[in-house]
Amino acid sequence: MSTHTQTGTTAPRIETFSVNADTDTSADGALAAWFEGVSFGFHEGRLEAEDLPKLAEAYRADGRILWGAYDDNPGPHAWDPRIPVATYGTMVNSLNVGGGRFLDAHLITAVTVRATHRRRGLLRRMMTADLQAAGSRGHAIAALTASEATIYGRFGFGTATHTTSIEVDVRERFAITSEPYGRMEVVGAEAAVGLTQEIFAGFHARSLGSIGRQYAYARRSSGLWGEERPQPDKALRTAVHYDDDGRPDAFVSYSFAGWEKTPYTMRVKDLVAVSDAAYLELWRYLGSLDLVERVTFGMAPVQDPLPWALADRRCRELKSDEDVLWLRILDPVAALEARAYESDGSVVIRVNDPLGHADGAFLLETEGGKADVKKLGSSAGEEIEMDVSALGSLYLGGAAASTLASAGRITAHSADGLAKADRLFSVARQPYCITHF
Secondary structure (H helix, E strand, O other): OEEEOOOOOOOOEEEEEEOOOOOOOOOOOHHHHHHHHHHHHOOOOOOOHHHHHHHHHHHHHHOOEEEEEEOOOOOOOOOOOOOOOEEEEEEEEEEEEEOOEEEEEEEEEEEEEOHHHOOOOHHHHHHHHHHHHHHHOOOOEEEEOOOOOOOOHHHOOEEOOEEEEEEEEOOOOOOEOOOOOOEEEEEOHHHHHHHHHHHHHHHHHHOOOOEOOOHHHHHHHHOOOOOOOOOOOOOOEEEEEEOOOOOEEEEEEEEEOOOOOOOOEEEEEEEEEOOHHHHHHHHHHHOOOOOOOEEEEEEEEOOOOHHHHEOOHHHEEEEEEEEOOEEEEOOHHHHHHHOOOOOOEEEEEEEEOOOOOOOEEEEEEEEOOEEEEEEEOOOOOOOEEEEHHHHHHHOOOOOOHHHHHHOOOEEEOOOOHHHHHHHHHOOOOOOOOOOOO
């Protein structure tokens, strides 16, 4: 466990620690107290002591680093001072940056600050120290999924991927028009853990913007763990699709909303396919479930083939558009050179970064899908200028430079600067991330 030096005698003490084989998993240990802090911040139930060893195993497998801010001067009746008043966590996983390429991303999670300790700079202290350390270790990109959208822009994060929430009427008029193939099987929770990992690996390999999944994901998608506790979710069912050669290529996990809810609704928890054809087979299966009138799915792709495969596209109703992945560029040269490109050309980009990590002007030149990036001097003749958060939104091609310019997020300094950036960053298929962390 390490302690960060404080700037005042009354400032909460910030400590960081990792989870390893020697970590105390008792109800009185620092890990249990940290989980209590996170649960409080996200308005979740109190930690069950029997769950701690499984949670510790998951965090150890993820290689997580945990941060806690501790108030050493609590009031006379304050809650247990061993429980942090602010929490923060990090881990590393792979980001698909296109063209079969992956970049290790520094992932930020479990960010909470207790209402009693707001506006004391706790998040800023943890975030700025962490981003500095991540950059020093050579990470070109930091990423997070945000519960609140107004917090992270000031730290240089920009929304990079989106999903849609849909409701599908699966009564008599529902029909998939594509030719069926393969077969579906309902699988047990133990078998589903490995199958869902195998299928997700195929999805991850083909999907720009996908983030690798943490240890708990396959266990929750299989029903071996519940959403709130690492105990079986007995209401969850998992079905797997196999192609004509018997290879698993898609799965869906779902649970019934209950007989008291009408129309009778099945809620999709996780739906992963290695191809569009396999994706449609999952919907063919969901549409065939007895006694079900509506299927809801909160993580459908923006470019969703489903409505185009329906005999009546009005069966699918779009409910909302949600951001998923937020990116923070730490090293523009390394990040831009890691990405795949679908067009050749060049553009000079000025990036403004108040924290200093990505500040400067950069010449981006692409050819044959690869990029060469050079940091330029102060008189760079930049063609477009943006804040580092806008670069995070532009990076994967999920937002066009011209769209960001229309929103006031990018400034053009040359007649064709935006057109050049649009061409270089454009992608045929929108980035798609279905992993929260």
